[in-house]
Amino acid sequence: MKHEDFHQHSHHNHNDCIDTALETAETLCAEQGQRLTKVRRRALELIWESHRPLGAYQLLAKLAEEGFNSAPPTVYRALDFLLGAGLIHKVESMNAYLGCAHADKAHKGYFLICDECHNVMEFDYQDIHAALIEKAAHQGFELRAETIELTGLCAKCKEKSVGASA
């Protein structure tokens, strides 16, 4: 079962996701001589504990509650570090941050964002990626990063809205 499908079900133990993500983070940072300090680690955990993308100031508030410094640079530094390490993604259309489910493999974060419940699924389609590279190259463009954010109605909310209108 893929991680993103997993997230579609309500009963999974999300703690497993968090644990896995944190372990991966530790490993990656160790390998690259990066320091996963307390704030950074806790920030990553808090982002994962939220099932949906977390705003910088929401995260800052949570960190502040736990005794971390409560000024904006604290959270933006942690976010910059985590983004740089590929441990989280920024959802540009929401100004919010999301744990990356595939931090171990270099990849592009493609997102399905539900307009209704604001849950986000990450998906990873090699064929689309390949097609985009090819099409960009066709115009002489060398692709470096992709922001792919699709919004609409997720399966659960679609069911609900059908039920409501019936």
Added chain:
Amino acid sequence: MKHEDFHQHSHHNHNDCIDTALETAETLCAEQGQRLTKVRRRALELIWESHRPLGAYQLLAKLAEEGFNSAPPTVYRALDFLLGAGLIHKVESMNAYLGCAHADKAHKGYFLICDECHNVMEFDYQDIHAALIEKAAHQGFELRAETIELTGLCAKCKEKSVGASA
């Protein structure tokens, strides 16, 4: 020659683009009983006059110079209207706004954004669109909007950087 290719060349008369865009805007608004008021029209023109995406406050400054009201709601209202009418796009990863080259046909704005010169090309690939719809549907997700923003190096800047390093 497609509009986006056109934009890759430095010598084209961009006024033609603006004129066409404005005419299209007039027609579309008339058809839909929408009012393309002075601020809205001028905002659209100014967005087009800039070859690259324009920030809301940059636009506001230009409008203010011309005697329009200089408070933020003025520009955000105009932008909302133009976005709603499909006459412009928002580039989420830049918080900036861009004239839509295909306002007359319903479409998704896919962008190639150059990291170097910040020029943006719009492109419109039906096959990618179809693939995304299909893949979303496969997860029970009903697609409503797509944000596709690809960044990298455009042809011109790639040439330049090769020249520089040689």
Added chain:
DNA sequence: GTTTTACTTGTTATATCATAACAAAATTCT
């Protein structure tokens, strides 16, 4: 053609997102 209605704009205030700049502390290297 005036009244009613809907829409658009003006105005003030504030919310939200993000970074600059410099000082202090902690960690790592030698």
Added chain:
DNA sequence: AGAATTTTGTTATGATATAACAAGTAAAAC
């Protein structure tokens, strides 16, 4: 231990965007 590097604290400010309500303007109904 001392020097170099990185990380964190702190203050201030910049950049992006919206809420709320009043005033004006155009369109529709009568």
